[in-house]
Amino acid sequence: MATKSKGKKKAPIKEPGRKPVPKRANGKNAGHDLQHEVEQLLYRQAELLDSQQWQDWIDLFAEDGVYWMPPERSHKTWEGMPAIFAEDRNLMTVRMKRVLHPDAWSQRPLWGTNHVVSNVQILKDAKDELQVRSRFHMMELRRDDVRHFAGSYTHHFRKTKDGYRIKLQRVDMTNAQAAYDYVLQVWV
Amino acid sequence: MLQERIPDLTKYVEPDRVRREVYTDADIFELEMQRIHERVWIYCGHESQVPRAGDYYAVQIGRQPMLMVRGADGSVNVLYNRCPHRGNMMCGDRHGNTGDFFRCSYHAWTFHHDGRLKSIPMMESGYAGTRYGRDNPDCSMKRAARVESYRGFVFASLSSDGESLLEFLGESKVAFDDMCDRAPEGEVEIVPNCFRVIQHSNWKIFLENQLDALHPSVTHQSTGRAAHDVEKLIEKKTGKAPISYHMLSAFATVTIDKWDNFQTLNYPHGHCILTGYMGLRPQDPDTLAYDKVMIKAYGQKRFEEIVGVNIHHVLIYPGLSVQSPLQQLRAVRPLGVDRTLTEIWHFRLKGAPEPIYRRSLAYYNLVNSPATLVNADDLENFWKCHKGLSSEGGDWVSFARHLGHDIEKNGVVETAAGCGTSEAPMRNQMKAWAQYMTAEK
Numbered sequence: 001m002a003t004k005s006k007g008k009k010k011a012p013i014k015e016p017g018r019k020p021v022p023k024r025a026n027g028k029n030a031g032h033d034l035q036h037e038v039e040q041l042l043y044r045q046a047e048l049l050d051s052q053q054w055q056d057w058i059d060l061f062a063e064d065g066v067y068w069m070p071p072e073r074s075h076k077t078w079e080g081m082p083a084i085f086a087e088d089r090n091l092m093t094v095r096m097k098r099v100l101h102p103d104a105w106s107q108r109p110l111w112g113t114n115h116v117v118s119n120v121q122i123l124k125d126a127k128d129e130l131q132v133r134s135r136f137h138m139m140e141l142r143r144d145d146v147r148h149f150a151g152s153y154t155h156h157f158r159k160t161k162d163g164y165r166i167k168l169q170r171v172d173m174t175n176a177q178a179a180y181d182y183v184l185q186v187w188v
Numbered sequence: 189m190l191q192e193r194i195p196d197l198t199k200y201v202e203p204d205r206v207r208r209e210v211y212t213d214a215d216i217f218e219l220e221m222q223r224i225h226e227r228v229w230i231y232c233g234h235e236s237q238v239p240r241a242g243d244y245y246a247v248q249i250g251r252q253p254m255l256m257v258r259g260a261d262g263s264v265n266v267l268y269n270r271c272p273h274r275g276n277m278m279c280g281d282r283h284g285n286t287g288d289f290f291r292c293s294y295h296a297w298t299f300h301h302d303g304r305l306k307s308i309p310m311m312e313s314g315y316a317g318t319r320y321g322r323d324n325p326d327c328s329m330k331r332a333a334r335v336e337s338y339r340g341f342v343f344a345s346l347s348s349d350g351e352s353l354l355e356f357l358g359e360s361k362v363a364f365d366d367m368c369d370r371a372p373e374g375e376v377e378i379v380p381n382c383f384r385v386i387q388h389s390n391w392k393i394f395l396e397n398q399l400d401a402l403h404p405s406v407t408h409q410s411t412g413r414a415a416h417d418v419e420k421l422i423e424k425k426t427g428k429a430p431i432s433y434h435m436l437s438a439f440a441t442v443t444i445d446k447w448d449n450f451q452t453l454n455y456p457h458g459h460c461i462l463t464g465y466m467g468l469r470p471q472d473p474d475t476l477a478y479d480k481v482m483i484k485a486y487g488q489k490r491f492e493e494i495v496g497v498n499i500h501h502v503l504i505y506p507g508l509s510v511q512s513p514l515q516q517l518r519a520v521r522p523l524g525v526d527r528t529l530t531e532i533w534h535f536r537l538k539g540a541p542e543p544i545y546r547r548s549l550a551y552y553n554l555v556n557s558p559a560t561l562v563n564a565d566d567l568e569n570f571w572k573c574h575k576g577l578s579s580e581g582g583d584w585v586s587f588a589r590h591l592g593h594d595i596e597k598n599g600v601v602e603t604a605a606g607c608g609t610s611e612a613p614m615r616n617q618m619k620a621w622a623q624y625m626t627a628e629k
Contacts, residue, residue: 097414
């Protein structure tokens with residue numbers, strides 16, 4: 001765990017092959033901090049999914065936030081397009097309430113997921129928006145069957161006074177076009 | 189082998205019940221592929237999937253890998269995906285464009301879009317004096333015995349004899365009429381995306397579920413309730429929830445006792461129609477704008493006829509389930525006795541305003557995508573059905589609901605008033621199945 005030291009300015013850690021971190025407008029040498037902060041956010045999101053804390057997961061999204069999984073990488077928007085997922089918070093709530101309903105038969109068997117998120121790159125760090133690309137690998141167990149899904153996340157975070165909120169999470173799954181052996185019950 | 193074990197298949201189908209082996213026996217599955225899927229008219233795709241010469245789509249008919257390909261003369265051909273030289277599959281992709289001709293990736297034999305041999309490398313030096321050459325039809329890619337299309341929907345039959353496509357479809361052709369007539373231009377075009385989902389169950393279990401009016405309020409209770417809750421929340425906040433919420437909440441609000449008010453119509457060949465709530469016509473600005481365009485195209489009287497068609501689902505046995513009022517269909521491709529692929533497509537009404545397309549698209553995404561809010565529970569039931577039928581806990585599947593109340597007129601079986609949840613569609617499908625399976629070639 002990274003801890004902030006008060007007062008004392010730490011000398012930047014020298015790592016071979018690593019470019020010096022650019023100073024930000026406010027003079028803080030924030031590159032490492034931002035990278036770290038973003039990674040923690042992505043890890044937290046994955047943790048909420050894997051521990052099935054659905055409402056907390058939904059609350060990571062802005063009021064107008066969207067979770068989108070296009071069937072093809074070439075798609076530029078979900079509007080008017082076929083989509084595997086294109087859900088605002090209302091639809092996310094339908095999905096959550098469905099899986100929590102006692103008669104969601106497909107949820108009865110043993111079911112669980114494990115996400116690993118990595119390769120985190122900050123694509124854009126603007127005044128009120130932050131864009132981050134990462135890679136994920138998800139293993140799912142349902143009854144006796146193991147499945148693997150992998151791909152990239154592109155998060156568009158909005159900077160708010162309460163921290164970062166997801167405006168758009170785009171999920172490009174490498175196996176989006178493969179035939180689905182059974183379906184996806186919740187977000188990947 | 190099967191003949192020795194099961195000398196008389198007709199004994200497996202009774203008016204009110206069917207033997208479990210019909211779903212689970214691998215030899216019966218092989219016979220089904222021979223006698224049903226590789227004989228009758230099977231849906232290949234829509235002409236707008238292959239707009240340019242050389243465009244192709246791979247499609248499975250029974251156990252046969254086929255190609256639907258557009259020729260330079262505009263015709264749509266259906267060919268076996270196989271090079272006559274050494275048997276190499278001609279196209280390894282699911283779809284693409286083959287250029288001016290097919291070229292085998294193994295030894296460069298080339299073929300026209302209609303399958304005719306174009307060239308063999310060094311044909312003269314290599315094959316002089318042999319039986320191989322352009323004059324030998326065995327040196328061309330084999331064509332499906334028959335190809336016909338209706339309103340842009342292409343079907344193929346691998347049997348050279350039999351009735352025409354229209355004779356085969358009979359009344360079920362309304363699936364395509366209902367879809368196309370709802371377009372101001374009288375045509376639909378493909379939305380270029382196929383959702384493919386594999387079910388761990390026999391292909392007949394899926395088809396029987398499609399017109400099972402009793403299951404929605406049981407199987408889809410969770411989704412219905414969840415959508416209903418959120419629909420109410422949205423209405424509280426903004427006054428009106430999108431119509432897609434209503435389509436989902438109906439699973440809960442139309443309670444089990446109300447589904448008997450629906451009706452099924454059962455036709456020869458196992459085809460069936462479920463009438464019902466998709467005919468619902470909201471009076472929102474989007475619908476009114478669409479109505480205006482339609483009235484301009486067709487006139488008031490014809491318009492009323494078109495939008496008054498009361499269809500929920502049309503089942504074209506043995507391989508297609510069509511939801512015409514929402515312009516989507518599911519093609520069934522049996523992969524094995526316990527594995528079934530569904531290919532799910534959506535169509536755009538040509539000339540209709542964008543919001544009408546988006547309304548049916550919302551249904552396509554929510555119900556028919558691989559992240560479906562609805563079919564997850566169906567597939568769970570199908571798997572459980574197949575596993576249960578594989579056991580020796582019982583020998584029969586029952587289709588007796590409302591038996592004896594059906595009304596038969598001119599070969600069409602209608603469910604009686606208040607008997608909409610009748611298992612007549614399953615009885616009708618099994619009747620067709622027994623006819624196909626025991627027919628003399």
